[in-house]
Each structure stands twice: as C-alpha cells, then as structure tokens.
Amino acid sequence: MLDIRLIRDNPEQVKQRLANRSGDFASLVDEVQSIDTQRRAAETERQKLQSDRNRISKEIGIAKKNGQDTSAIEAEVRGIGSRIEEIGREADVADARQRDLLLSIPNLPHEACPVGSTAEENPEVRVWGTKPAYDFQPKDHTVLGAALGMLDFEAGAKISGSAFVVYRAAGAKLERALISFLLDLHTTQHGYEEISPPLLVKSECLVGTGQLPKFGDQVYHSAADDLYLIPTAEVPVTNLHRDEILPLEKLPVNYAAYTPCFRREAGSAGLGTRGLIRMHQFDKVELVKITTPETSMAELESLTANAEKVLQLLGLHYRVIELCTGDIGFGSAKTYDIEVWAPGQGTYLEVSSCSNFGDYQARRMNLRYKDENGKNRIPHTLNGSGTALARLFVALVETYQQADGTILIPEALRGHFGAEKIG
C-alpha cells in the first residue's frame, strides 16, 4: 500500500500518477485523506484522555495507600473511561476504514514505466531468436499431445471439470524434467535459494502480496479452514518474511520456488482457453527477490535476465515487452513480460511477468530491514516467473515438433529428460 504520509503531503502528485493507470482512483485518494484527518483528530483526543486517566489512576493508588477516601475521584475517572470508549470507537472505525481504502489503492507506476492506456501501447524491449520455419504445417500442442499420449484433456474434465488436464507418460515426464531443469538453473547458476512452500495460505498472506481484498474472487478458498490455495508461489514465498525486520546483510534475498498455482479465472471463460494456455491449475517456478530500494531496479533487470536465460537455453524464440501504465498489475511499479513464440498457435505466449513492486507489498506485509545506520526502512520486493510451465510446455512441443510427428528434446534438457526425443 501507499505511504499515508505521501498522500497527506502530495495528494495531487499521487492522483496524477495514478491517473495513468486504468481505473479512477482520485476519489479514493480524496477519501483516504479526509479519513486520515478525522482519524488523527480522534486519536489525539483519545490519547489525551488516556493520559489523564493514567495520571489520575496513579493518584488514586497513592491516596489509597495513605488511607484517604477516593470515591469522588474514582467517579471522575469513570467518566473519562466512558469518553475514552466513545472516542476510541470513532478512532478505531476511522483507522479500519483508512486501512481498507489504502489496501484498495494500487501502486504508483514508476517514473520509468511507459505511459499508455492499453496493452497495444506496451513497447517491445527486445527480441531473441527468430520464428522457426517449417516445411510442413506446424501442429497445435493439443494435437501433438493427444497423438503422443502426453496430454489428456478429457480425463482432466472428467475428474475436475474444464480447464484441468492430466499429463501422462512422456508428457508427465517432460513436465517433471522442466521443473528440475528450471530449479537447477536458478539455484546453481543464478544464486537463488530453493524454497518449497505450503500451497495453502492464510488470508494475511494474500493481503500482503496484494491479491486480497480486491481480487478475492480469483482465488480458491477453503471456508472450513479459512485457507486459500495459492495463485502463485509469490504469495507464500514473499510472505516468508512478513512482519520481520531483516538485517542488512541478508539483502538481497533471492528465492526460487516450484509450486502448482491455482486460479479460478472467474470471468475469463473462453478467453485464450485453447489447450494448456489458461488452466485452473498449472505449474510454475517463481523467482522472488527482496532488495534495498537503491538496488531494486538493477535487480529487476537481472531477474528478467534470469528468466530469459531459460528460453535461451531451450532455444525458444521470445520477445520482451514492457507493460505501460494502463496495463501494469495492481501492485507493480514496473513490469516486463516475456512472451515465447508458439508456432502451433501462431502467437506469442506470456510465460513470465517480472515486476518490481517497490515498497508496496513490503508495506502491506510490514516487512522492513535495518539500514547501515540501524534505522528501519522498507525494502523493495520483486518477483517474476522463471517460468510458467504449461505455456513453456506448449512452446517447446510446438517448436520442436518434427515432420514425422515426433518431438525433439533440446540439448539443455536432455540430461533432465533422459532421452533425445518423444515419439
């Protein structure tokens, strides 16, 4: 969330920067400002009364010791007590309201974030490789997957419904090989610590990373236990340090985690739903960083480079685009998307979204660090997929398909997969 002091001191600047996002947040900023004024007035009044009560109560203690009658003075304090309760309720209501408002205001786009209103205005940053050419009509992964016995969408629908899939045989093995390939790459070559977190988390975690309260309809929730299935490893992994004050030596924190991800995808039925592209459950290796504010922008570049390395090693053509202010995520200050080419689809697929959240998530989860002067400061958090598995699977299978219907396994993956081709 945003710093209330920033809003208090520079409301126009905040509104102006939020205006570049999609959605109108100016009225929320106005409201949070007026609530803040009310809250502080009530808080000041309450604290003055509490101070009075503390002082008089001490006097009562002393008087009683001296055997004096204190009934009159006690009655007076009783009156203060009820006023404290009254004004305190006001202060608490304002405080809760202020927090709610702050939680539903998105992050300010970074100065470096290109201004634009829709995805069409996202600038292309760079391109790696070229679209592969085929002397035959490249097939879709669903066709290839069915022919080679790798993907069973009917079985997925039978046991769990639409947008669920069963990986089988070489498909299951390829998925597993990709997971360990990705984790090995990031842990041994890029310096990340491997994390295997719980997949069910408390609501506080989702508030911390920004999915709640606004996007509650996108996550699966177990009401009986009040636990949520994670929509991304970003949630448990970033929240590892919620409510902590990290020593400076610990920064930057670099974590890599493989987890399944669960998304309700409410409202996106029929949107790019072909095959594996939008599932309720998919695997992903996520990269998470916690850094000082001074280094976060450089770390975003290296995080993105770490994710790109995956596609380079697998020999998959991709491009990197930067999200403009109108397309950027709720909590992000700056985001790069990596899109891999899928020949069977004839389109680019988003396999990674690398974002710098600035202090937005850290403030929500009360995450701080001690700087060199021993002062508590708010660090920056970053995350990016390294990469999403289902779409990587699509790109890989479609890119490396051969005229005879078999699929070549790229060199870098053979050690993990244990064979040179499928079929």
Added chain:
RNA sequence: GGUGAGGUGGCUGAGUGGUCGAAAGCACAUCUUUGCUAAAGAUGCGUAGCCUUAACAGCUACCGAGGGUUCGAAUCCCUCCCUCACCGCCA
C-alpha cells in the same frame, strides 16, 4: 482428536492488581581504562502511532490474539490461536 505444560523485549529469563515498557544476564553499539587480538568499567540499546520539530523531547499503545472485570491489568476471568510433551489416528 485427547491430556498436560507453556507463550514476556534480538536471545535467556524475573515479574500474580497500582510509579512495570517491564529486573537480571547474554548479545549488540559508543565511550573510558588497562593494554593488545583479550579483560574491566560507563552509557546506550524494542515496535508503532499521535503531537510537534532544525533537532531533541513529550504523550499513547503494545508482555500470543480478541473480549471482559476494575479508578487502574503483563498480573484476575472468558474465548481463540500457536508451541512443546505424551496418547490416539495417519502419508
């Protein structure tokens, strides 16, 4: 799930209704002394909010969480959560 014990500051650990934000020790920081790879002493050392500010200071809250009793709660009562031990169940 059952029974028992317990949750206090970075750690250990006192504190069972009144000047306790909390003894003491450890750790840490600064300084002093002796001196030289260590010891002794002094001082400081939680988090957040409010009010102010050049800065300091001041005030309030926080002793697992939430409620209650009271003029006053770390301390008494209730509910919940968590940890540990044993039992039960179980991959």
